[in-house]
Structures are given as C-alpha cells and as structure tokens.
Amino acid sequence: MASDLQAEIETRAGLGFRPATVADARLYANLTLAHRPDEPADPLVAAYRWSTPSPGFSRERFVVERAGQAVGYAWHIEASADKDPERHGKVEAFLVPEAMSAERLRAVYDFLEERAAEHGVRIFNATIFEDVEEEAEVLLESGYRDDHRAKAWELDLVENRERLLLMASRAEMVMREQGIECHAVAEDRDPDPWPRVYEAHVEAMLDMPHTEPIHAPDFGEYLRWLASPDTDPRWFFIAKEGERVVGLSVLVFPPVQGNVWTGFTGVVRSHRRRGIARAVKAAILRRAVETGVERVRTDNDTTNAPMLHINEDLGYHRLPGFRGLRKLAAQL
Numbered sequence: 001m002a003s004d005l006q007a008e009i010e011t012r013a014g015l016g017f018r019p020a021t022v023a024d025a026r027l028y029a030n031l032t033l034a035h036r037p038d039e040p041a042d043p044l045v046a047a048y049r050w051s052t053p054s055p056g057f058s059r060e061r062f063v064v065e066r067a068g069q070a071v072g073y074a075w076h077i078e079a080s081a082d083k084d085p086e087r088h089g090k091v092e093a094f095l096v097p098e099a100m101s102a103e104r105l106r107a108v109y110d111f112l113e114e115r116a117a118e119h120g121v122r123i124f125n126a127t128i129f130e131d132v133e134e135e136a137e138v139l140l141e142s143g144y145r146d147d148h149r150a151k152a153w154e155l156d157l158v159e160n161r162e163r164l165l166l167m168a169s170r171a172e173m174v175m176r177e178q179g180i181e182c183h184a185v186a187e188d189r190d191p192d193p194w195p196r197v198y199e200a201h202v203e204a205m206l207d208m209p210h211t212e213p214i215h216a217p218d219f220g221e222y223l224r225w226l227a228s229p230d231t232d233p234r235w236f237f238i239a240k241e242g243e244r245v246v247g248l249s250v251l252v253f254p255p256v257q258g259n260v261w262t263g264f265t266g267v268v269r270s271h272r273r274r275g276i277a278r279a280v281k282a283a284i285l286r287r288a289v290e291t292g293v294e295r296v297r298t299d300n301d302t303t304n305a306p307m308l309h310i311n312e313d314l315g316y317h318r319l320p321g322f323r324g325l326r327k328l329a330a331q332l
Contacts, residue, residue, distance in 0.1 A: 013107035017074065020061035022050045027063065029257065031073050034096040036129070042254035044229045052224050054217065056080050058119050064095065064108060071099035074108050076116040079215055088212045089121030094135075105138045113329070122329045125212055131320040144325035148211050151308065152299040153316035154259075157289045160315040167314065168286035171279035180241050180276065182283035186233040190243070197238060198222050200245040204266025209301040211324070229255050231263070237284040239267070239276050247276040249284045251296065260288075262298035265307065278310050285314070 020028065025047035033040035053059065057079050064072035078089035091112040095105055113124055126144060128135050157164065175182060185193055202216045217225065225231070230252040239247035250263040267276045288296060299321060300307045 013104045014066055015071075015104060015107055016065040017062040017111060018065055020050075020063050020073070020075075022047050024061075024063055025050060027070055028061075028073055031063075031070060031096060032094075033257065035072075035094045039259065040257050042230065042256050042258045044255050045258075048228050052227075054215075054221055056083050056215070060115055060119075062111075064093070064099075066099055066104075071096050072108065074112050076112050076119070076121070078116060078119055078121045079213070081120060083215055084213050086213070087120050087122040088125055089116045089119070089123065091116055091124050091126050100134070102134060102138050105135060106142060109139065109142060113327075117329050123212075124327045124329065126325045126327075128323050128325070129320050130323040136323065136325075139325050139327075142327070144327040146323065147326040148209075148324040149302045150299045150322040150324070151302055151311075152297065152319040152321040153311050154295055154297045154319050155285070155311075155314060155316045156295055157285065158294055161289050163315060164282070164285055164289055168282040171275065171282045174275055175239065175279045178241075178274065180239050180246065180279070182237055182239045182247075182280045184234050184284075184287070185236045185238055188238065188240075193238070193245070194223065194226070195219070196243070196245045197236075197248065200238075200268050201248055201264070201266070203268050204248070205264070207269065208266070209303045211326075228252075235284065235287075237280050237287075239271075239280040241271070246271040247280045249277075249280045251284055251288065259297050260293060260295065262296060265298075273306075277307065278313075281310065282314070 026043040028046055029041045029043035050061070057077055059075065059077035061075040062073070063070050064074055072093065072095035074093035076089055076091045078087065081087065091109065093105070093108045093112060095108065116124065125147070126139055128139070130149065172182065185197060190196070198219055206214055206216055208214065231250070232253065235251040235253065237249045238245045247267040249265040252261050252263040265277055265281050285296065297319065298311060298316065300311065
C-alpha cells in the first residue's frame with residue numbers, strides 16, 4: 001500500500017517519500033534550519049527521541065524528496081486504541097522554501113493523512129507557526145479548522161538582568177514565608193528525588209489546557225525522557241514543601257543548535273494561586289542570568305491566563321506562536 005501511495009504522490013506532485021531512520025536525524029535538523037532558521041531542531045535530541053520511542057504509540061517519519069534531493073519532512077504519530085478510543089493523530093510536515101508550493105504541501109498532507117488513517121486515526125491534528133499563511137491556507141482548504149492557539153515568547157536575560165534578579169529575590173522571600181524552597185534537582189538533599197518529581201509533574205501536566213488527550217508517561221518512560229541530551233538536573237528546578245515536590249520548572253538546552261526553551265512549568269493542584277509557579281520560574285531564570293544564558297523562549301496556550309500573566313510580568317516579548325488545526329478523517 002505504501003508503494004502505491006508513493007507512486008500516486010510522485011505522479012501528482014513530483015515528490016517521493018523515504019522512510020526516515022535515526023541515521024537521518026542530522027539531515028532532518030538541517031532541513032528544519034532551512035525551513036525555519038530561527039527555530040531549528042537539534043540533531044542529537046532528534047536522534048535520541050527517535051531511538052527511544054514511547055510505548056503504546058505508532059509513528060512513521062518520512063524524508064520528502066524531489067528529484068532525488070531532500071526538500072522536507074513529514075511524520076504522523078498516534079496512540080493505540082486502548083490509550084485513545086477517539087483515535088486522535090498528529091500529522092505534521094514542512095517543505096524548505098525552495099520547494100514550497102501549495103500543491104506540493106497539499107500532496108504531503110494527503111499522503112500523511114492516508115498513512116495515519118491506515119493506523120486507525122479518525123481525527124487529524126496539525127500544528128503550524130501562526131505566521132505561515134500559505135501553509136494555513138493549504139490546511140484550511142483541505143478541510144482543517146482552527147482548534148487552539150499558543151502564544152510564544154522570548155525573554156532577553158541581558159536586558160532584563162537586574163529586574164529578574166530582584167523579582168527572584170522577592171519571590172524567594174515570599175516562598176520562605178510559606179515554608180517552600182526552590183532549587184535544582186541536582187542540589188536536592190533527597191538521594192532519589194525523581195519519584196516525587198514525577199508525581200508532581202504528571203499531576204500538573206494532566207491539568208494543562210488541551211483539546212486532545214494528554215498521555216502521561218509511566219515512570220520508566222519519564223526517566224528515559226530525562227536522559228535526553230537537552231535535559232539536565234541542574235536545569236530542572238523544583239519547589240518543595242518539606243519532602244513534597246509541589247511545583248517545577250525546566251529549561252532545555254539543545255547541545256548543537258536551537259534555542260533554550262522552558263520545557264515545562266507547573267504546580268500541583270493543592271498549591272496553586274500561591275505564587276509558586278512565578279517563584280520556581282524566577283529561580284531557574286536567575287540561575288540562567290547568573291550563568292550567562294542570553295535568551296530563553298517559552299510558549300503557553302492562549303487559555304492559560306495565569307501563566308500568560310507571569311510571562312508578561314517577567315518581561316517576555318511576543319514571537320510568532322503556534323496554531324493548532326483539526327480535521328475529521330470522514331472528510332477525506
């Protein structure tokens with residue numbers, strides 16, 4: 001079936017689809033750099049994630065080729081039916097500027113949707129940058145509809161150095177009055193902090209604004225995620241009340257190329273609205289300021305008003321965010 005689909009696409013738009021392997025991680029990263037120079041993927045992070053797939057999901061990755069040259073990337077991933085009876089699936093693709101056309105991109109998404117549908121997907125979810133009008137038009141004309149938006153931000157740590165240090169000190173004082181301490185996991189007194197960190201992380205993760213299922217990892221999968229080349233316990237900050245982890249904030253550092261991003265910030269339900277998210281985020285940003293990190297990026301769902309307010313207060317400025325679109329497989 002895959003060869004039939006590939007032949008059809010090649011006839012229709014001059015494109016071929018070669019299954020991507022871990023050996024293609026650097027090629028993929030180079031393609032992202034050509035597609036979006038301000039937001040490239042890291043080859044080592046990609047290779048690690050591709051080589052340690054999450055159980056209970058099916059996925060396919062493709063290098064998109066034209067006249068024998070790599071010109072884009074496409075992939076789909078979906079949870080098994082027992083994890084997600086509604087059968088959501090992610091379908092995402094891009095073409096480098098030299099190869100981009102509405103016809104070609106439409107052919108790529110047609111291919112992905114057919115492949116995902118073979119894996120049982122009934123609801124396609126695509127995410128694009130909000131400033132790519134041609135890509136959005138292709139998806140809208142193909143039957144996708146807007147589902148959600150996420151704002152993206154960047155914080156200049158050099159320009160905001162003194163203000164951030166002052167805010168972090170004030171937040172630390174407020175936390176001390178509540179008996180809460182914020183510090184890196186690498187500095188924690190507990191010789192095995194990760195079970196408590198995992199418990200808090202999953203609770204906060206499941207409460208994130210979402211329009212498709214959130215699949216929390218089991219503890220083993222969580223530990224594999226922590227072993228990613230962009231993750232380090234020195235940049236994984238937690239807020240603790242006694243021995244309990246009640247909040248966390250993580251910075252991820254791509255080792256080869258890309259931007260420093262906030263991977264996650266969250267607080268357990270029982271401790272929200274007490275300034276903990278602001279404090280633990282300020283604590284990790286203070287560490288970033290003190291170690292010479294120049295900029296940090298983050299993104300938040302547009303419905304997450306508390307975190308949006310925190311970002312504005314901290315001095316983040318807006319970047320092009322993300323646009324989530326959805327299409328029912330019945331529209332194929």
